[in-house]
Amino acid sequence: MAEAFPIADLVVFNRFLKHIEGRAKGFTGGWEIPKGSRTENSMGSEDSARETYPELISEPRKVGWIWWVYLFLYAVAIPWYWPAGYRGPLVAGFPLWVAVSLTAILVLAIWTVWVIQRFWRGVGEDA
Numbered sequence: 001m002a003e004a005f006p007i008a009d010l011v012v013f014n015r016f017l018k019h020i021e022g023r024a025k026g027f028t029g030g031w032e033i034p035k036g037s038r039t040e041n042s043m044g045s046e047d048s049a050r051e052t053y054p055e056l057i058s059e060p061r062k063v064g065w066i067w068w069v070y071l072f073l074y075a076v077a078i079p080w081y082w083p084a085g086y087r088g089p090l091v092a093g094f095p096l097w098v099a100v101s102l103t104a105i106l107v108l109a110i111w112t113v114w115v116i117q118r119f120w121r122g123v124g125e126d127a
Contacts, residue, residue, distance in 0.1 A: 059120055060119040073107060079098075079100070088098045
């Protein structure tokens with residue numbers, strides 16, 4: 001059975017956290033947070049994103065069908081649909097479900113690279 005922390009240890013830890021919190025108030029690491037940045041806006045509307053990143057022409061999150069492909073690839077990569085205990089034939093020494101998951105992860109990585117190359121455009125980049 002695990003022992004519980006004594007109350008005295010919790011009190012000391014709480015004092016330590018308050019000390020650290022007091023020292024860190026107003027600390028930005030020497031960097032100023034620009035007005036209109038994402039840390040200032042909680043949800044970051046399209047206008048605030050345009051103000052923060054004016055050099056960005058297009059980005060993948062605005063293309064809806066991309067997310068459906070991501071959803072499909074993640075659904076294939078996570079082996080939730082295989083029966084419990086199913087092994088199937090071996091593919092390159094792996095059970096079938098492992099080979100399907102690894103292939104889906106590889107396709108997911110390639111898909112991400114393609115999406116970034118195709119849809120993430122900034123000012124001065126060739127189309």
